[in-house]
Structures are given as structure tokens and as C-alpha cells.
Amino acid sequence: DKIKVGLLFGGRSGEHEVSINSARSILQAFNYPENLDKYAVIPFYIDKNGCWHSAATARQILTSGQPLAIESDIKVNIWQFPPEVSEIEVWFPILHGPNGEDGTLQGLLTLMRVAFVGSGVLGSCLGMDKIAMKTAFAAAGLPQVKYKAVTRSQVWSNACVFPQLCDQIAEEIGYPCFIKPANLGSSVGISKARNRQELEAALDSAASYDRRIIVEAGVTAREIECAVLGNDNPQASLVGEITFDSDFYDYETKYTDGRSSMVIPANIPDKIANQVREMAVEAFKAVDAAGLSRVDFFYVEKTGEVFLNEINTLPGFTNFSMYPQLWKATGLEFDKLVDKLVQLALERQEK
Ligand code: ADP
Numbered sequence: 001d002k003i004k005v006g007l008l009f010g011g012r013s014g015e016h017e018v019s020i021n022s023a024r025s026i027l028q029a030f031n032y033p034e035n036l037d038k039y040a041v042i043p044f045y046i047d048k049n050g051c052w053h054s055a056a057t058a059r060q061i062l063t064s065g066q067p068l069a070i071e072s073d074i075k076v077n078i079w080q081f082p083p084e085v086s087e088i089e090v091w092f093p094i095l096h097g098p099n100g101e102d103g104t105l106q107g108l109l110t111l112m113r114v115a116f117v118g119s120g121v122l123g124s125c126l127g128m129d130k131i132a133m134k135t136a137f138a139a140a141g142l143p144q145v146k147y148k149a150v151t152r153s154q155v156w157s158n159a160c161v162f163p164q165l166c167d168q169i170a171e172e173i174g175y176p177c178f179i180k181p182a183n184l185g186s187s188v189g190i191s192k193a194r195n196r197q198e199l200e201a202a203l204d205s206a207a208s209y210d211r212r213i214i215v216e217a218g219v220t221a222r223e224i225e226c227a228v229l230g231n232d233n234p235q236a237s238l239v240g241e242i243t244f245d246s247d248f249y250d251y252e253t254k255y256t257d258g259r260s261s262m263v264i265p266a267n268i269p270d271k272i273a274n275q276v277r278e279m280a281v282e283a284f285k286a287v288d289a290a291g292l293s294r295v296d297f298f299y300v301e302k303t304g305e306v307f308l309n310e311i312n313t314l315p316g317f318t319n320f321s322m323y324p325q326l327w328k329a330t331g332l333e334f335d336k337l338v339d340k341l342v343q344l345a346l347e348r349q350e351k
């Protein structure tokens with residue numbers, strides 16, 4: 001009998017469209033003969049309100065590539081699932097960002113007591129919240145740039161606390177610095193500040209996205225990424241580099257065709273690549289990730305330093321995304337990668 005896989009995509013985050021594209025590529029991979037013999041895939045679509053849709057609607061979305069038009073932000077009862085949900089033996093969630101990659105959905109799937117691809121609740125939350133992530137990385141002794149955690153209430157406080165906070169940041173972190181909402185992705189809400197005025201504006205902007213904010217020392221560095229695959233004995237891929245012309249890898253650069261490119265393998269010394277691969281595995285373990293993660297680094301060429309930037313527990317997964325491309329270059333084709341991820345999910349459930 002074929003294993004019933006629930007391909008779950010869409011979601012309430014800003015990366016809804018990316019998720020649709022990732023799911024389309026994954027569905028194609030399940031249609032390869034060897035996967036077709038093993039798995040029967042049922043797609044499920046979560047619209048921008050968080051409402052779940054049946055396989056019929058999900059298939060339409062995957063065919064058209066267009067999100068479902070929704071009315072206003074209605075309060076939905078998330079416990080109303082399409083009937084096919086009860087048939088699923090293993091879930092393949094491919095939702096990026098909040099409400100998909102952050103442990104909330106993983107909690108729901110855990111309650112369902114069905115195996116699922118990727119990290120569990122702990123790994124997902126730690127991978128999403130940049131403050132918690134950095135605390136876990138620091139505990140594991142992994143090198144990172146200087147950072148400081150800030151809360152919205154400090155930023156939106158009275159005229160006395162806010163200037164003090166900015167003084168502290170200028171002193172402890174300095175300029176340029178990066179100001180980020182702690183729980184987002186795709187560079188949404190991130191700014192670079194070169195002076196006090198920009199810092200104030202950046203903090204205010206980040207506070208509009210999240211209660212938790214992180215401020216980091218800015219580095220001039222090359223951006224190196226590594227794919228990790230596995231459960232208790234995770235493996236690292238070759239490493240890749242993202243190149244672009246803009247000031248930093250912001251939202252527009254990420255999602256405008258032709259603004260950035262991937263170089264695989266990255267043209268860096270073997271010693272650095274090996275260091276990155278080792279650190280990627282350590283980062284994966286430090287947050288209790290499982291299945292897959294893309295781990296991102298800053299490589300300061302001048303000094304030879306490598307800093308860990310972040311882990312993404314459900315990275316972009318289209319045919320052209322860095323994660324599957326890194327595995328392809330390492331010798332694992334997209335369809336085999338998808339099969340491996342399902343097997344890893346089942347293996348975790350058994351233990
Ligand atoms: P996201 O999870 O949204 O991708 P990142 O922390 O990876 O957030 O930041 C997005 C981009 O901002 C990075 O890819 C990099 O270009 C730039 N950036 C972030 N932090 C720093 C930093 N400390 N120094 C230099 N550039 C940074």
C-alpha cells in the first residue's frame with residue numbers, strides 16, 4: 001500500500017506565495033516514478049486567513065499558482081479540517097515564516113499524532129525567534145556577531161527610556177547595526193542603521209512587526225549558506241554563496257528576478273567551507289532541528305572570520321531554491337531529497 005502524504009502549504013505569513021511555489025515543486029517530485037510507487041499525495045491549502053481547504057481546492061491552487069482570494073481577516077475555527085485530514089500518514093508541511101515554520105503548526109501536527117517532515121515544536125520555535133536562536137547558538141559556543149535583545153515596550157516607552165536604550169545600543173553595538181523583528185523572515189521589517197536617527201526609525205519600524213526585536217553589529221561579509229539533512233546524525237551539503245549588488249539582502253533583492261544569484265559551490269577556501277559545514281551541523285543540533293534546515297553565515301574575507309547568522313527550519317523549496325540546489329550539487333536530486341525527507345519523518349515518529 002502507498003503511504004498517504006499530506007502536502008500542506010499556503011499559510012498566513014507573508015511568504016504565502018513562496019509556499020505555493022515550494023509545494024508545486026514538491027508535488028512534481030512526488031510524481032517521479034519511484035516516488036509515485038511509494039506515495040499517494042493529498043494536498044491541503046491554508047489560505048491567508050488560516051482556513052484549511054480540501055484537496056480539490058488545493059489542487060486548483062497548485063495548478064494556477066495563484067493564492068485564493070479571501071475576504072477580510074475573518075476569525076476562523078482552525079479545528080474545522082477537510083475530511084481527508086484523517087487519512088494522512090505523514091505530513092509534509094512547507095509553510096514559511098510565522099504560523100508555519102515557528103512551531104505553532106508543528107504543535108498541531110504533534111497533537112494529531114501523525115509523523116511530519118522537519119523540526120518539531122522546539123526546533124521550529126528556536127529557529128524562528130532570532131533572540132532564542134542566538135541564545136541557543138551562544139550556549140553551543142558558536143561564533144556570532146554582537147547582538148542585543150530589545151522589546152517593543154522599551155521602544156514605545158516614554159521619552160526617557162527610549163533615548164537611554166539608543167545610547168546603550170550605540171555604545172554596546174555601534175554603527176552600522178541591523179535592527180530586526182525577532183520572529184520574521186524574508187528580511188521583512190529589517191533595517192540597517194548608520195547613525196542615531198536611522199536607529200530610532202529602525203527600532204520603531206521593527207516594533208510595528210514584533211514584540212521582540214534584535215539589534216546586531218553590522219559586518220561587511222560574503223553570505224554563505226549550507227543545507228543540513230538528517231535527524232540524530234545530520235549531514236551537511238556543499239556550501240553556496242548568495243551574491244547581489246544592493247546594500248544588503250533585503251526583501252526586494254530576495255524576490256526580484258535577477259537581483260541576486262547563487263554560486264554553488266561557493267568560491268571560498270576549502271578550510272572555510274569545511275568550517276561552515278561543521279558549524280552548520282552544530283547549529284542544527286543546538287536548536288534541536290530535524291529533517292532539514294538551511295544554515296546561513298557571514299564570511300568576512302579580510303579577517304577569515306566566519307559568523308553564524310541564522311538557521312531556517314523550513315527554507316524555500318522550489319526547484320530553484322538554495323536548499324534543494326545545494327543537495328543537487330552534493331549528489332542528491334530533488335525527487336530523492338523529497339523521498340529522504342519523508343523517510344526521516346517516519347523514522348522520527350518510530351523512535
Ligand atoms: P531573515 O530571517 O529575514 O532572512 P537575516 O537575519 O538573515 O533575516 O537578515 C537578512 C539579511 O540582512 C541578511 O541576509 C544580510 O544581507 C543582512 N544582515 C542581517 N544581519 C546582518 C549583520 N549583522 N551584518 C550584515 N548584514 C546583515
Ligand code: MG
Binds near residue numbers: 184185186311
Ligand atoms: Mg530567516
Ligand code: MG
Binds near residue numbers: 186187296310
Ligand atoms: Mg536570512
